[in-house]
Amino acid sequence: MTAGRARVDGSTGAVGSAPDIAPPLRAGGNVRWVICALLFFATTINYIDRQVIGILKPTLQGELGWSEVDYGTIVFWFQAAYAIGLLLCGPVIDRIGSKLGYAAAITVWSLAALAHALVRSPGGFATMRFALGLGESANFPAAIKSVAEWFPKKERALAAGILNAGANVGAIATPIIVPIIALTYGWQAAFIGTGLLGFIWLAAWLAFYRAPEHHPRLSQQELAYITSDQDNDAGAAPIPWRDLFRRRATWSFVCAKFLTDPVWYLFLFWLPDFFAKRHGLDLKTFGPPLIAVYLLADVGSIGGGWLSSALIKRGFSVNAGRKLALLVCALGVLPIMFASTVSSLVAAVAIIGLAAAAHQGWSSNLYTMVSDTFPKSSVASVMGIGGAAGAVGGMIMARYVGHVLETVGSYAPVFVWAGTAYLLALAIVHVLVPRLDPKAV
Template sequence: MLPNNFRWRIVLLLFLVTTINYIDRNVLSFAMLDDTFRKEMLGVPLTYTLTQADLNAFKIQYGWVDTAFKVAYAVGFMMIGWLIDRVGTKRGLAVAIGLWSMAGIANAFVSSFRGLVATRFVLGIGEAGNFPSSIKSIAEWFPKKERSFATGIFNAGANVGIIITAAVIPWMTLHYGWRISFMTTGVLGLGVLVAWWMTYQRPEQHPKVSPVELRYIQQDHQQEVIQGRLTWWRLLRYRQTWALIVGKFMADPIWWFYLTWLPDFFNSSESLDQTLDLQNIGLPFMVIYIISDGGSVFFGWLSSQFMKIGWELNRARKTTMLICALCVVPIFFAAQTQNIYIAVVLIAIAAAGHLGWSANVYTFASDLFPKSAVAMVTGIGGFAGAVGGAVLAAIAGPIRVQFGYLPLFLIAGSSYLLALFIINLLVPKMKPVEM
C-alpha cells in the first residue's frame, strides 16, 4: 500500500515560511535605490541633490549595515539551532518568526544608519531560525531518499520571496514610500506565524498522518543512542561537521552578495549598455529568480533520483554538487558583457546552481547526524555561512567602489569548485557519524 502525501503539505508550509522570510530580508535591497531613503539615512534634506561622493559613502555605510545583519544571522544560527533541538521545531520556529516579523516592522520607523543597524541586527537573529527548523522538519517528515527533493522545494521559497519583493516592493516604494514597504512585509510574517502554529506537529503526533505514511517516513530512521552531552564542541570533532561548514562558508556569501548587491549592479554597473531603476528593475529579477527556483527543485530532485536508481549517497550528492558548481563558473562574464540580457542569463544560471548546491549541502545534517542533532549541526553550518557572508559584506562595498564588480564575480565563480574539493578531502565517503 502506498503512503498518503500529507508530508508534502508540510513542505508547502515550510515553503511559505521561507518565502516570507526572504521577503522580509530583501525589502532593504530595493529600498536602497530610493532617493528619499538614501537622503534620510545620510541625514541630508530631501531637497538636497546627492553627488557621486554621497552615493559612494552610502554604499560603504550600507555595506556595514549588511555586515551587522550577517553577524547577527551567524549568532542567531548558533543560538536558535541549540534552542530548536531543546524545545522542538514548532516552538523554536515560532519564536524565530515572531522575532524577525517585529524587527521587520521596526525597520519602518528608523531614520538613520545607526537605527538601521539595530533593527537589521535583531532581524538577523530571528531569521536565522528558518533553516535549522526547516531542515529538522524535513528530517522528521521524510526518508533520506526524498530529503534533497523536499529541501529543494522549500528552499525554492527563498526565490519566490525575492520574486515577490522585486515585483511589488519597487512599485509600493514609489507609490507609498519605503516605510510602508517595511511595515507591510513585517505584518505578513505575523500572519505566517499563525499558520505555522496551527498546522505543525511531528508526524507521529499528527492526526492526519496514516499509519502507512508514518511507516514510510520512518523506514530508515535509526534508533538514536547518543552517549553523553550533545554540545557544539563535541560536534566540531567530526569531519562531517566540517564538510557542512566548508559547504556553507564558501557558498553562502555568494548568495548574500546576489541578494544585497544585484540591484546596485543593474542600477550602476559601468559595463552594461543600460541601467535599471525602481521603475524597471523588477522584471530582470523575476527572470533570474524564476530560473534559479527551477534549479533548486531540479537539483534537489536530481540527487534524490540518483539515489532511487541505486547510486550511493556519496556519489549522488557529490555528482549533483559538481554540476551545480560548474553552473556558477561563467558568472564572471556578467561583469564584462555590455549586454544586459546576457548578464541576466549568466546570473540566473549561477543562482540556480547555488540553490541546487544549497539543497544538497543542507541535507548533510540529516544524512550524516541523528535527528536530535540536526538543528545544532545546521546551526553550526549556518553560522559558518553567515560569518563568510559578513566578511564578504565588509569588503564588498570598498571593492565595488574601487574596482567594480569583476573581482566580486571572480570570487563567486571559483568558490563552489574549491569548496567541493575541500569537502571531498574531508569526507571522501559520506557515512553517518556514530555518537
C-alpha cells in the same frame, strides 16, 4: 505464513515457491507535503523581509544620504546577528522542537521587519537589521530539522529543494511588491506591509504543525513510509557541541557554507545595485531582470534536489548522488566570472540566473548532507554552526564589496571570487568526508 507472502524473518515460503519479496512501502498520504508547503512559505517570507532593503538601496541612498560603506556596514550587522543567532538557535531548536522554535523566530523577525519603518539613520537601520538577523537565523535550522523528521532519506533532498525554493519565490515577489508599495505609499510602508506577512503564517503553523508521531491527520501507513529508511535515532540525545566539532562532517559543512553562502548574499543585497550601476536600471525597471534571475534559481533549487534524489533512486549511493549533484551545481556557477564584462542585459541576467540556480541546487544538497550524516536530534545544531560560518563569510563579503565599489567601482573582482568558490568547497567536502556515512564521520 502462506507461500509467496513475506516472512518477518526474511526467509522464503514453501519449498518450490518463488522467493518472498516485500512489496515497496506506499506513502499512504500527503501530510508531509503540507508540512513542506508550510516550510516553503516560511522561507518565502523570510527572504521577502531580508531582501526589502536591497530593493530599496538606491532609494534609501538617495533619500537618506548613505555611502557605499554605510550600506556595507548595515549589511555587516545583519550578517553578524545572523551568525550569532545560528550558533544559539540550533541547540535551542533541538531541545524545544521545530514548532515552538519556528514560532518564536518568525515573531522576532517580523517585529524587526516592521520596526525598520521607524528609523532613518545608518545606525538605526543597522540596529533593526541586527534584530532581523537574530530572528531569521532560525529559519533553516528549524526547516531542515523538520524535513529530517517528516521525510525518508530518499525524499529529503527534494523536500529541501522545495522549501529552499521559497527563498527564490521571496526574491521574485520582493521586486514586484516592494516597488509598488514604495512608489505609492513610501518606503516605510514597504517594511510594514512585508513585516505583517509573518503573523499570517504563524497562525497556520501553530494550528497545523505536530511531530509526525503525534499528528492527528497522519495515517499509520504514511508514518511507516516516513520512517522506512531513517536511522533509529528518534530517542537519541543531541550530540554535545564539543563532539560535533570533532567530526569531519561538521567541518566539511562549515567550510562549504563559509565559502558559498556569501555568493547568495551578494545576489540578495547587491544585485539591484549591480543592475542600476552597470545597466542603468532603477526602482521602476530592475524588477523584471531580478524576477528572471530568481525564477531560474527556483528551477535550480528544485532541480538540484530532484537530481540527487533521482540518482539515488536509480541505484547510485547516497554519497555518489549528493556529490555528483554538487559537482553539476559548482560548474554552473563558473560563468558568473564574466557577468560584469558583458554589455547585454539579457546576457548578464542569463549568466547570473544560471549561477543563482546552481547555488540553490547546491544548497538543497548541502543541507540534505547534514541529515545524511547526523541524527535528527543534532541536525538543527549542525545547521546552526554551518549557517553561522556562512554568515561570517557574508560579513567579510559585505566589507569587501563595499570597499571594492568605493575604490575600484566595478563588480568584476567580486564575480571572479564568486565563480571559484564552489569547486573549492566541493574539494574540501570530499577530502573531509569521502563517504556520507554517519558511522564514518
